[in-house]
Amino acid sequence: MQLARPHLIARIDYAPRALAFGYIFLVVVALSVERGAPTWPTLALGIAQFLVYPHLAYLHTRIAANSKRAELSNLLLDSLMLGAWAAQAHFALWVGCGLLIGACISNAANGGIRRLGGAIALFAAGAIGWGAFLGFPFQPATGPYVSGLCIGGIIGYASWIGILSHAQNRRLLRARDAVSKSEEQFRFIAEHAGDLVVVLGPLELIRYASPSHARYFKRDAYRPGQPWFDLVHPEDRGHARHLLDRIAFARTRERVPLRMLAASGACPVMECQGNAVWDDTRNVQMMVLILHDVDARVRTDVELQLSPGSPAAPGGTGSVGESAPWVWRG
Numbered sequence: 001m002q003l004a005r006p007h008l009i010a011r012i013d014y015a016p017r018a019l020a021f022g023y024i025f026l027v028v029v030a031l032s033v034e035r036g037a038p039t040w041p042t043l044a045l046g047i048a049q050f051l052v053y054p055h056l057a058y059l060h061t062r063i064a065a066n067s068k069r070a071e072l073s074n075l076l077l078d079s080l081m082l083g084a085w086a087a088q089a090h091f092a093l094w095v096g097c098g099l100l101i102g103a104c105i106s107n108a109a110n111g112g113i114r115r116l117g118g119a120i121a122l123f124a125a126g127a128i129g130w131g132a133f134l135g136f137p138f139q140p141a142t143g144p145y146v147s148g149l150c151i152g153g154i155i156g157y158a159s160w161i162g163i164l165s166h167a168q169n170r171r172l173l174r175a176r177d178a179v180s181k182s183e184e185q186f187r188f189i190a191e192h193a194g195d196l197v198v199v200l201g202p203l204e205l206i207r208y209a210s211p212s213h214a215r216y217f218k219r220d221a222y223r224p225g226q227p228w229f230d231l232v233h234p235e236d237r238g239h240a241r242h243l244l245d246r247i248a249f250a251r252t253r254e255r256v257p258l259r260m261l262a263a264s265g266a267c268p269v270m271e272c273q274g275n276a277v278w279d280d281t282r283n284v285q286m287m288v289l290i291l292h293d294v295d296a297r298v299r300t301d302v303e304l305q306l307s308p309g310s311p312a313a314p315g316g317t318g319s320v321g322e323s324a325p326w327v328w329r330g
Contacts, residue, residue, distance in 0.1 A: 045088075201286050
């Protein structure tokens, strides 16, 4: 029979249950030594309960049709049996407190206040039922060694659950950030659906280029893995580098005109703006660039500047080089 991969709750609970139950077995043995030599029935039950049962509980989740429900049932069963062991310890206060805290934390973390109430009720049922069978022996005091083990176990288990909760919260935050970044990139691209879209990876290599690139460039020029700067006019690559640096570090939305090297030999001017995607350590994973063809507009502006009466026209007070030093030259 092939064992299935259990629910995430079962996978998360497996190691804490196995280690915590192993630690409880140590406390039980220490308490038995403190109160006299441990009996073989107590040792046999302790081995079955604390060393074997956690693995059987995990196996249960792997063979059950609904592994999540199986694990939640295991947690309630834990509470019932830990209550019985509180009675077996003759209701030693530190031991019983540690067992109850463990049962409460595990169930509350996986089901909120409702399952917390169920855990307390089952713990009480186990303690009362087994206590009645034993005649309700009551020895609340424990020595310093057993009390110290109990205190250390309580602190360790509570801290471990806190660490697991922190890790899960980090995963949720990463997932939320990923969704937020995806939505931001989608809006950014959707707003420029008719333009050229290119995604750059490390070293400014092209990871994706929209099909609209075919209007200007040869297919090999913008295939994945090609340097994006090869599409930019050599004289404008410094401006392109400056723009990418600002996108990476300043979240800028400025638009910078760049001359591109088209397959036809022309150098169309395109306004370029971009958006960066960061990882958890604020390192740039990729950049999304949008290029909008403004060549016709630039040509019109230059023609207006060169028209009679314009300050940039021959004999005027200015020059094309002063008004448009690098936007368009050919």
